[in-house]
Amino acid sequence: MTDWESGQKPDWDSKSTSPSSAIKEPESRRDWKLIEKLVMSLQSEQRKSRRWGIFFKLLTFFYLFAILLMFKFPFSSSLDSATTDHTAIIEVNGSIASDADASADNIVGAMREAFENERSRAVLLRINSPGGSPVQSGYIYDEIKRLREKHPDKKLYAVISDIGASGAYYIAAAADEIYADKASLVGSIGVVSGGFGFTGIMDKLGVERRLYTAGENKAFLDPFSPESESEVNFWESVLATTHEQFIDQVKAGRGDRLANDERLFSGLIWTGEQAVELGLVDGLGSASYVAREIVGQEELVDYSRRGSPFKELLDQFGVSVGSGIVDQIVESRLELR
Known part of the structure; x- marks a missing residue:
């Protein structure tokens, strides 16, 4: 007779398992596994969060350090200690503006250094620019005149590569002589201002x-x-006045070398070969040609001042992305063209 038949309760000893515990134990193990997974997931997320926090702190430190260096060393130059005779060369690249490499501060500073170096036999401005600010161009023009008067034995040559137009030609007109390639674009003596x-x-x-x-x-x-x-x-009337100032400076720089052609100051642009015929250019040739054949000192030493390499690195990281677009939208700047 079984316990059930005798009316006695079954004896569950310590080694046996009750129906309720048999059900709860697997459920309990699953709960602990879920809790364990949750804890591990939280720990993993915390580790990732710490890694990203360290990354962004290092990135912030890098930016701050780069900005400090940029302010401490605002310019870089390839100029070494030029202790031997040479021809000084200064690059005028891109738009002529206060916030560009071809700013008056950069170009004037480089010209002063080149003129004051006793080893430089002449100074070359190698121009590849469509023009820009009449104010910046005027500063450079006036400084060229001053330095030529202060150092009468040292000539300054302007050499136009791809393009020397508008404000860039304004600058070139102050040089002793101007040279260009036969296919260079020269001139565009005029003023333009536009909007919408x-x-x-x-x-x-x-x-x-x-x-x-x-x-x-x-x-x-x-x-x-x-x-x-x-x-x-x-x-x-403002544009006409600025245009007359431009014309006067070109006439003062070029003198009677200019051809008697009313189209010269109409804003047209010419090839280097045409520019020679019109008196806008003295001859055809590159910077190397001028240094070798005209100056007689073939070795070129670059005095150009450029933006800090740290600033360029920051720009590549996107610090200045869109600033040029914003400038064009927000302001309509007067330009020599």
Whole structure:
């Protein structure tokens, strides 16, 4: 007779397993495994978080260190201790602007160093620029004149490579002589200023312009307001005045070498070969040709001042991404062309 039949309760000894514990034990093991996985996952996430935190701290340190070096050493130059006779060369590349490599500060500083070095037999400005700021070009032009007067025995030559137009030719006109390749682009003696008018688009979109000023001309040439004939006439007079200043400086620099051709100051651009015929250029040749055949000192030493390599590295990392685009959108700058 079984215990059940006798009415007695079954005797579960210590080695036997009750039905309830048999069910709870597997569930308990699963719970602990889930908890263990959760803890391991949290630990893994914490380790990853610490690694990224260290990475970003190092990156921030790198940026700060690079910025400090950039301010302490703002310029780099390939100029070594030029202790032997040589021809000094200074690069004028790209747009002529205060925040560019071809700024007045960079070029003027390099020219002063080149003129003051007793071992430099002449100074070459190698130009590859479409122009830029009339103010920056004017600074460089005036400094060339001053340095030529201060060092009358040392000549300055302008050598145009691909293009020497507008403000770049303004600078070249101050040199003793100008040389270019037969296919170079030379000239574009004029002034340009441009913008956009958005009034038509605003009308179509139903946008109302609200502008509050103190001073009747404070909103001068506002692109979101209808064009005013009196404002346009005034601005054209400003451009004409700047153009006359440009023409006067070119005539002062080139003198009677200029051909009597009314197209010279019309804003047209010429090849180097045409520019020789018009008196805009003295001859055809490269920087090496001028150093070897004209100066008589073939060795070239670069005095150019360029942006700090740390600044260039920061730019590559994207610190200055879009700044040029923003400048073009926000302001319409007067340029020599």
